[in-house]
Amino acid sequence: MAAESCLENILNPDLKSQTKEEIEARFKELNEPLYRVQQLLEWVYLRRVTTWEAMTNLPKSLREKLAQIYSLQIPKLARKQGSTDSTQKFLWHLADGNFIESVLIPANPALYGEATDRHTLCVSTQVGCAYGCKFCASGLEGWKRNLTVHEIVEQVLGVERWASEHLKDETRERMVNNLVIMGMGEPLANYDNLIKALTILNAPWGMSIGARKITISTSGLVPQIRKLADEPFQFRLAISLHGATDEVRARIMPVNRKYPLKELAAACDDYQKKKGKMITLEYILIAGVNDALSQIKPLAQLSHRFHAKVNLIPYNKVDGLPWERPDEATQEKFLSALVRENVPATLRREKGHDIDAACGQLRLKTERELKGLANAA
Numbered sequence: 001m002a003a004e005s006c007l008e009n010i011l012n013p014d015l016k017s018q019t020k021e022e023i024e025a026r027f028k029e030l031n032e033p034l035y036r037v038q039q040l041l042e043w044v045y046l047r048r049v050t051t052w053e054a055m056t057n058l059p060k061s062l063r064e065k066l067a068q069i070y071s072l073q074i075p076k077l078a079r080k081q082g083s084t085d086s087t088q089k090f091l092w093h094l095a096d097g098n099f100i101e102s103v104l105i106p107a108n109p110a111l112y113g114e115a116t117d118r119h120t121l122c123v124s125t126q127v128g129c130a131y132g133c134k135f136c137a138s139g140l141e142g143w144k145r146n147l148t149v150h151e152i153v154e155q156v157l158g159v160e161r162w163a164s165e166h167l168k169d170e171t172r173e174r175m176v177n178n179l180v181i182m183g184m185g186e187p188l189a190n191y192d193n194l195i196k197a198l199t200i201l202n203a204p205w206g207m208s209i210g211a212r213k214i215t216i217s218t219s220g221l222v223p224q225i226r227k228l229a230d231e232p233f234q235f236r237l238a239i240s241l242h243g244a245t246d247e248v249r250a251r252i253m254p255v256n257r258k259y260p261l262k263e264l265a266a267a268c269d270d271y272q273k274k275k276g277k278m279i280t281l282e283y284i285l286i287a288g289v290n291d292a293l294s295q296i297k298p299l300a301q302l303s304h305r306f307h308a309k310v311n312l313i314p315y316n317k318v319d320g321l322p323w324e325r326p327d328e329a330t331q332e333k334f335l336s337a338l339v340r341e342n343v344p345a346t347l348r349r350e351k352g353h354d355i356d357a358a359c360g361q362l363r364l365k366t367e368r369e370l371k372g373l374a375n376a377a
C-alpha cells in the first residue's frame with residue numbers, strides 16, 4: 001500500500017495533460033467550487049505561469065491540494081537557434097534528459113491553405129522515430145519514446161512564454177496561431193497523446209488554436225488516417241509522399257512496404273470525403289531519387305484525386321547522409337511540369353538553408369556534441 005501511494009505521487013498527471021472536464025471532475029471530488037477551474041486554466045493557458053505560487057487568486061489551501069495531485073513540469077530551453085525575424089529553433093530538455101525540437105516560422109505565405117498565417121509552430125510528438133525514412137535525421141538513431149500529452153502542449157506554452165519575454169512588439173495574448181505537427185516523430189504513431197494534446201490546444205479554455213489551423217503530417221499510417229477521419233475535428237492532413245510510385249517511395253520510405261500507395265490513397269479518399277479539401281501532399285525533392293519527370297503524371301493524379309495541393313520542398317542536407325537537393329533548374333522544371341498538369345503546387349525557395357535545416361537535426365547535433373564531451377572527459 002505504501003509503495004502504491006509512493007508510485008501515485010511519481011505518476012501524478014501533469015495539469016497540462018488534463019481536459020477541463022477531467023479537472024472539474026477532480027474538483028467535485030475535492031468539494032471545490034467549479035469556477036476555480038476557469039481561474040486555474042487562465043493561469044496556465046492565458047498567463048502561462050510556471051508555479052503554483054504564482055496563481056495568486058487561488059486560495060493557498062487549494063494550491064497546496066493541487067500540488068499534491070498534479071505535477072507542473074516545465075521543459076528547459078536548452079538551446080535556441082535563429083534570429084527573431086526568421087525561423088527559430090527551440091531545443092527543449094525534458095525531465096528524463098531527452099531533447100526535442102520545436103520550430104517557429106514567422107509570417108509567410110500560406111503553406112497549408114490558410115490565408116492569415118502569422119506565426120506557425122512546428123511541434124514534435126516523439127523522441128526519435130521508428131519509421132526510418134532514409135533521408136530523415138529524426139529516424140537516424142531510432143525511436144526512444146512517445147511524448148506525453150503535456151510535453152506536446154508545453155512546446156506551444158514554452159514558445160509563447162519565450163515570445164512574451166523576448167519579442168517586445170508582442171502585445172497580443174497569443175502569438176502562435178498555426179500549428180504543424182511536423183517535428184520529430186510520427187504523430188499518428190502516438191495517436192492518443194496527440195489527439196488529447198490537440199484537444200487541449202484547440203479548446204477555448206486551452207490555447208484556442210482553430211482545428212483548421214492545425215496540420216498533422218504523417219508518413220502514411222493507414223489505420224490511423226482512417227481513425228482520424230472519424231474524429232470530430234477538422235484538422236488538416238499533410239501526407240509525406242516523396243514518391244508518386246511504389247517503386248520510388250519504397251526506396252526511401254520503408255513504411256510504404258506496409259502501407260503501399262493504393263492503400264494510402266484509399267485512406268486519403270476516406271479522409272477527404274469526411275473532412276473536405278483538407279489534404280496537402282508533401283514532396284521533398286532529392287537529387288536523382290524522386291526528381292525525375294516520370295513522377296509528374298502519377299503525382300498529378302493523386303493531387304487531383306484528393307483535391308490536394310502539392311508542397312515541393314528542396315531536400316535539406318543531413319550530416320552523415322548521402323542525399324542532396326537537386327539544382328534550382330531541376331526544381332523549377334519539376335514545378336512547371338506539375339503546373340502544366342493543373343496541379344496547385346508551390347516550391348519552397350527558402351534561404352538560410354543552414355539554419356532552416358529540417359527538424360531533428362538540432363537535437364542530433366546537440367546529442368552528438370554531448371556524447372563528444374562525455375567521451376573527451
Ligand code: SAH
Binds near residue numbers: 135183185186282
Ligand atoms: N513523421 C511525420 C512528421 C514529421 S517529418 C512525417 O513523416 O510526415 C515532417 C516532414 O519533414 C516530412 O514531410 C518529412 O518527410 C520531412 N523531412 C524529413 N527530413 C527532411 C529533410 N532532411 N529535408 C526536408 N524535409 C525533410
Ligand code: SF4
Binds near residue numbers: 132136183219
Ligand atoms: Fe519519421 Fe517522418 Fe522522419 Fe520518416 S520523415 S523518419 S516518419 S519523422
